Amino acid sequence: MTVSTSTPASTAGSRVAEGLRAYLLIAGMWIRAGMTYRTSFVVTVIGNLLLSGMDFVGILLMFSQVDSLGGWTLPEVAFLYGLSATAFGITDLLLGSSEVLGARIRDGSFDTLLVRPVPVLAQVAADQFPLRRFGRVIQGSLVLGWALFAVDVDWTVPKALLVPVMLVSGALIFGAIFVAGAAFQFLAQDAAQVQNAFTYGGTTMLQYPPTLFGKDLVRGVTFVLPLAFVNWLPASYVLGRPYPLDLPTWVTYMSPLAAGVCCGLAGVVWRAGLRSYRSTGS
Amino acid sequence: MTDALTEGFIELDRVEKVFDVRKKTGFLRRERHQVRAVDSISFTVARGEMVGYIGPNGAGKSTTIKMLTGILTPSGGRLRVAGIDPSRERTRLAHRIGVVFGQRTTLWWDLPLIDSYKLMHRMYRIPDARYRENLDRLVELLDLGALLDVPVRQLSLGQRMRGDIAAALLHDPEVLYLDEPTIGLDVISKARVREFLRELNTERSTTVLLTTHDLSDIEQLCSRVMVIDHGRMMYDGPLTGLHEIGDGERTLVVDLERELPPIEVDAARVVKIDGPRQWLAFPASASAAPLVARIAAEYPLVDLSVREPDIEAVISRMYAEKATS
Numbered sequence: 001m002t003v004s005t006s007t008p009a010s011t012a013g014s015r016v017a018e019g020l021r022a023y024l025l026i027a028g029m030w031i032r033a034g035m036t037y038r039t040s041f042v043v044t045v046i047g048n049l050l051l052s053g054m055d056f057v058g059i060l061l062m063f064s065q066v067d068s069l070g071g072w073t074l075p076e077v078a079f080l081y082g083l084s085a086t087a088f089g090i091t092d093l094l095l096g097s098s099e100v101l102g103a104r105i106r107d108g109s110f111d112t113l114l115v116r117p118v119p120v121l122a123q124v125a126a127d128q129f130p131l132r133r134f135g136r137v138i139q140g141s142l143v144l145g146w147a148l149f150a151v152d153v154d155w156t157v158p159k160a161l162l163v164p165v166m167l168v169s170g171a172l173i174f175g176a177i178f179v180a181g182a183a184f185q186f187l188a189q190d191a192a193q194v195q196n197a198f199t200y201g202g203t204t205m206l207q208y209p210p211t212l213f214g215k216d217l218v219r220g221v222t223f224v225l226p227l228a229f230v231n232w233l234p235a236s237y238v239l240g241r242p243y244p245l246d247l248p249t250w251v252t253y254m255s256p257l258a259a260g261v262c263c264g265l266a267g268v269v270w271r272a273g274l275r276s277y278r279s280t281g282s
Numbered sequence: 283m284t285d286a287l288t289e290g291f292i293e294l295d296r297v298e299k300v301f302d303v304r305k306k307t308g309f310l311r312r313e314r315h316q317v318r319a320v321d322s323i324s325f326t327v328a329r330g331e332m333v334g335y336i337g338p339n340g341a342g343k344s345t346t347i348k349m350l351t352g353i354l355t356p357s358g359g360r361l362r363v364a365g366i367d368p369s370r371e372r373t374r375l376a377h378r379i380g381v382v383f384g385q386r387t388t389l390w391w392d393l394p395l396i397d398s399y400k401l402m403h404r405m406y407r408i409p410d411a412r413y414r415e416n417l418d419r420l421v422e423l424l425d426l427g428a429l430l431d432v433p434v435r436q437l438s439l440g441q442r443m444r445g446d447i448a449a450a451l452l453h454d455p456e457v458l459y460l461d462e463p464t465i466g467l468d469v470i471s472k473a474r475v476r477e478f479l480r481e482l483n484t485e486r487s488t489t490v491l492l493t494t495h496d497l498s499d500i501e502q503l504c505s506r507v508m509v510i511d512h513g514r515m516m517y518d519g520p521l522t523g524l525h526e527i528g529d530g531e532r533t534l535v536v537d538l539e540r541e542l543p544p545i546e547v548d549a550a551r552v553v554k555i556d557g558p559r560q561w562l563a564f565p566a567s568a569s570a571a572p573l574v575a576r577i578a579a580e581y582p583l584v585d586l587s588v589r590e591p592d593i594e595a596v597i598s599r600m601y602a603e604k605a606t607s
Contacts (some may be wrong), residue, residue, distance in 0.1 A: 025404050033393055112388040114353045117376035118405055128392070278369065279355045280301060 015119060022118035026126035034131050041131065048135025052089070055204065056081055056143055070211035075150035076239050077209060082144025083163075083231035084206035087170025088199070089136035094171075095125045095178040096133060099192045102185035105277070114278075121270060124182065153238060162234045162252070169255035170230035174199060176262035177225075183266070183273030202227050210236070210244050218244045229258040290362075291489055292327040292350065292457065297359035299345050299513075319345040321513035322359065329456070330487035332479075334500035334521075337510040343493040346510070347461050350491070351381055364456060377406060380450030384462030387446055389434045395445050396430040399452060406453040413452065420448040423478055440471030447478065457489040458482070464499055476502050497590055509600070516600050524596065531563040533589040534570060539582035547576050558584075566590075 034041055059081060063074045072080075101124050104110040113123045153159065181195025188194075202221075210218050210232045221227040222245060236243040237252040299320040305313045320342045327333050337343050348354040350363055352372030361368060366375045381388070389398040403413045421427055424444040429437060437445060443463060450458060460479075464472045480503060482488050494500065500507050500521060507524055509517040517524055534550065537559050544552040550564040550573055564573055570588050577583060 022405060025401060029390075029393065029397055029401055033397065107386075109386050111348065111353050112381075112383065112386060114372065115351050115376055115379070115381045115388070116405060117373045119373070275355075278353065279357075 019119040019122040022122040023126045026123060027129040030126070030129035031131055034129075044132040045135045045138070048132045049139045050135075052085070052136040053139045055207065056085075056139075059207070070209040072209040072211070072239075072241065073152075075147050075152070076241070077207075078143050078147035079151050079239065080209065080231050080235055081207040082140055082142075082147050083166050083170060083235060084203050085140030086137060086144055087140075087167050087230055088174050088203035089133065089140045090167070090171040091174035091178060092199070093130065093133040093137060095175055096130055097127050098125050098178055098182040099195060100127070101182045102189035102192055105185065106189045110277075120274060121179065121182075151239060153240070159238045162238055165253075165255055166231055166234050169259040172259035173226060173230050173255075173262050174202070176259070176266035177202065179263075179266040180269045183270040186273035186277045198225070202230075206231055209241075211241075213244075215244060222247075226258040226262065229255040290326040291329040291331075291364060292325075292491065293360070293362045294326070294346075295324050295360040296322045297324070297346075297349065297361050298322055298357045299342075299349060299354060300357040318513050320349070320356075323510070323513070323515050324359075325508060325515065325518055327489060327491060329489055330483070331506065332483045332490040332504050333492070334504035334507040335491055335493045335510065336495060336497070336500060336507060337516075338495065341511045342513040343510060344461055345513075347381075347459050347491070347493060350459060351375070351379060377453065378456050380453070380455035380458040382443075382446050382450045382458070382460045382463055384443070384460070384465040387434060387442055389442070389445055389449055391435050392433055394431045394433055395426065395437070398434065398445075398449060399430075402449055402452050408453050412454070416452050416454065417448075420451060423481070424448050425474070440467050440474075443467060443471065443475060444478075447475065451482070451488075454486075455488065457491065460490065460492045462494055463492065464494065464496055472499075479503055497596075501590075509596075532566045532570070534562045534564060534573065534577075535587045535589060536560045536562065536577060536581075536583065537585040539584055542581065545577060545581060547573065547580075549573065 056078075059069075059077060060074075062069060063077075067073070069077055098121075101110070104113075104124070113120050116123065148163070177198050178195070181191070181198065184194065185191050202225075205213070205221075206227060210228070218228070218232075222229075222233070233243060233247070234252050234255055235241075237249065297320060298318065301317045301319055303315055303317050305315070323342075323346065335343055335346065345354065349356050349361060350368060352368035352370075352375055355369040363375060364378050366378070368375050389395065390401070399417060402408070403410075408416070421430070424447060426441075426444060426448060429441055429445065434442060434445065447460075447463070463479075464475055467475065476499065479490060479492075483490050483503075490503075492499065492504065505520060507517070507519070507521050508515060509524065533553070536545065539558065541558050542560075544555060545560055545562065547562075549568060550562040552560055553563045554561040562573075564570070574586060577586075
């Protein structure tokens with residue numbers, strides 16, 4: 001029996017630090033490897049930028065026919081779009097590689113990650129670090145930047161602060177879904193598409209005003225899978241738009257809390273998934 | 283900790299691994315049954331030993347290795363490596379063990395070999411001087427110099443295996459697990475890998491546990507061999523003892539110039555004839571050289587080869603022995 005002197009909290013903290021260090025090591029190596037072909041890197045980033053911009057072109061086309069969508073103007077929808085796309089883009093860049101976990105379990109190469117002295121999640125997420133996905137982040141922030149100038153809002157300090165809070169909390173909420181989705185692949189190795197339905201599907205939904213959707217769906221993404229905290233709830237407040245559900249104002253500021261709860265749950269689910277793998281094997 | 287330094291560097295005490303297998307037998311109907319991949323296995327390996335762990339496919343070899351590395355959690359029994367419970371302290375143990383999976387690589391597939399090593403350097407926190415020294419030595423011994431800048435996916439199987447072995451040893455592990463290290467390798471690569479392992483074991487006294495289903499790996503490397511089948515330990519002892527049990531017969535395959543009646547020599551008998559090719563069985567304990575000399579003197583010999591009894595044959599004889607004794 002080994003005697004551990006550290007408290008559970010400090011070991012959890014050091015595990016996170018270890019994971020981040022490993023993540024940076026692995027991702028750094030992939031970035032350096034990717035940078036050896038600079039032209040090809042620039043081309044793929046631009047390609048990715050244009051491709052992910054297509055859905056915004058779709059929104060622009062809609063607005064060439066109508067003046068408002070669910071009562072929201074083009075700059076307001078662009079505000080939603082920019083927040084959702086940027087937050088999602090950051091997460092997709094940092095954790096998108098985890099969707100191949102199921103494939104790695106199936107071909108057995110997942111075992112090789114378990115014999116290394118660093119947290120497995122960091123290895124899975126940093127593998128093949130997809131720098132090209134930076135294109136989506138650029139595209140999302142361009143739309144957001146334009147929307148910030150174009151929306152008709154009396155900016156106050158709390159409202160201005162909500163913008164970075166939404167981006168960070170949003171990225172964390174999406175991150176929790178990515179990790180939980182990856183954990184689900186321990187049970188069903190071909191479940192990557194289920195994960196995509198929530199991640200890609202979620203970001204697409206959040207690019208449109210909540211007033212377009214049925215109340216049950218809005219309730220679901222507010223109270224069950226709290227995607228509404230990525231942008232819908234805080235952005236409705238910033239823009240002075242009524243939210244389809246009657247909620248007190250303080251809920252607007254709860255995005256960081258929702259993100260924290262999601263990340264905690266995702267961590268628990270991940271550990272359970274990994275434990276089930278280690279007791280059954282592939 | 284002190285006992286780990288002397289005896290029992292690797293200790294297994296009645297270790298079991300049971301898998302729950304669920305099979306669909308109809309709509310919504312599932313049948314559950316349990317498979318004992320490892321069934322109450324006990325053994326100890328002392329520091330610096332080099333042990334062969336053999337058995338047919340599906341015998342439980344890889345499951346055992348996976349439990350020893352912490353990849354899998356045992357269902358029962360007690361297991362310690364260097365005093366550490368692998369499944370509970372997997373990452374701590376990782377610093378002290380090296381693992382080579384013959385069928386898959388631990389290297390980063392799309393990156394040059396040297397990048398994997400640089401990453402290992404940081405990941406295992408190997409001191410700079412130690413890393414450089416180890417890398418230089420491994421590159422020289424495993425002849426990797428020309429391969430360092432080649433992406434791993436472009437390496438041949440033998441080259442990749444040498445690259446993998448180097449990767450597993452950069453952090454000076456005290457024990458090296460090799461799961462089928464020579465599978466699919468050509469004769470020259472096999473010889474090179476074996477020579478390297480022998481040196482590693484004698485010079486650095488690294489403990490080596492080797493699974494294989496190639497008996498000649500064991501013959502050339504290990505003084506001790508453990509045989510496992512259906513998750514149970516069938517034999518644990520010197521290789522010579524295994525030959526006595528399995529004793530079989532080795533087979534001399536002879537190609538003659540033309541079709542001839544069965545060859546007549548003492549100490550061997552013809553078991554099969556196919557055109558100019560004849561199969562002769564002779565005791566495994568006897569030397570093949572005088573037999574070959576005699577045949578060559580009396581018959582028009584074109585080519586020949588000697589076949590060792592394979593593990594399946596040895597094991598089936600073990601069962602037979604058990605049944606009669």
